[in-house]
Amino acid sequence: MSARGPVRVEDRHAFDCLIDARSPAEFALDHIPGAINLPVLDDEERCIVGTIYKQQGAFEARRVGGAMVAANLAKHLREQLADKPANWKPLVYCWRGGMRSGSMVTWLRLVGWDAQQLAGGYKRWRHHVLEVLDRQCAQLRLRVVCGATGSAKTRVLHAMAAQGAQVLDLEGLACHKGSLLGAMPGQPQPSQKAFDTQLVEHLERLDLSRPIYVEAESRRIGRIALPAPLIERMRASPCIELSVPFEARLAFLLRDYAYLGDDPALLARRIDPLRPLLGNETIDRWQKWALAGELPPLFDELARLHYDPQYARSQSQHFHRWPQRQTVPGDTLDEAGIDALAAAVLAVEVNDDVR
Secondary structure, three states: OOOOOOEOHHHHHHOOEEEEOOOHHHHHHOOOOOOEEOOOOOHHHHHHHHHHHHHHOHHHHHHHHHHHHHHHHHHHHHOOOOOOOOOOOEEEEOOOOOHHHHHHHHHHHHHOOOOEEEOOHHHHHHHHHHHHHHHHHOOOOEEEEEEOOOOOHHHHHHHHHHOOOEEEOHHHHHOEOOOOOOEOOOOOOOOHHHHHHHHHHHHOOOOOOOOEEEEOOOOEEOOEEOOHHHHHHHHOOOEEEEEOOHHHHHHHHHHHOHHHHHOHHHHHHHHHHHHHHHOHHHHHHHHHHHHHOOHHHHHHHHHHHHHHHHHHHHHHHHOOOHHHOEEEEOOOOOHHHHHHHHHHHHHOOOOOOOO
8 A cells, every 4th residue: 555645635636436434315416527426424324323422422322333334334345436446546535634534444454455534525626616717707808799588599509519518507517497486396406515626627628728608697506506606707798699589489398398388387377477667467467378388478487577678787887898688689590590699699790808
């Protein structure tokens, strides 16, 4: 086994495997990308040990917990780790780089593997994520793609990526379309920490010398809060506006949100928070259409009376270079039209100086 100093987050790629020794619930909330979960205590066991610690003290908690840890480590050695070769080099972490990962590293070293412990554990990883967001967001050459609701901004970004552009798809990472009706069916949003981790993983793959295209977003996408350094950078960056006729936008919305018609009652409930803004008469009419599955008139008025006026107000308030925006017109939002819009956006010459 090699002698090493503390293993840092930046050194993690030098290992054959990254093992998260925390409980499944902790792992599900967030984990270092690429890690596998081999808990030394499962969720129930962790709760039991914590209760014993509070009620009977540290010694009894360690005695009971030690037996659980030994049983779980034996199970991992018999199952997930049974085929690992003698020269296998795993890196193990827990919450703070303490007893849980330390126990696993001790046993793995006894077997003969060159196991190491991540200094500071997941807590240090979380600090790394926040440090990268602070440092890297300030360096991004962002170009903000704007456009009224139904302009297919996300789809245009995907087409731009297919054409070789660097794209930051925040709604994809947040698993939400960003609007009142933006929740994705059957796809829960990640935790805030998991979103931040995914964002950092994406940012670290970008070439900071090249432009990066991102959709105009507010501070929140569903329940996910965008990092303040990213919001500040977006709002100071140049804007490119997609200009698409209302009829084409409405047709796209009806295709893109067609699944909302599968649960009329849910759609009606999602509209209700707009009541203080638009009044009882309008919302009652919209909910009647929702319950009847009449999406065309509903989406027509939602766009005309709510989203379009909101868009006109918010862009000039939030984006410092909105008056200098460049406009890219498009006639249709079928596949060919979206590809054409993507190519036109990429052809726009932009002054990247952030003010």
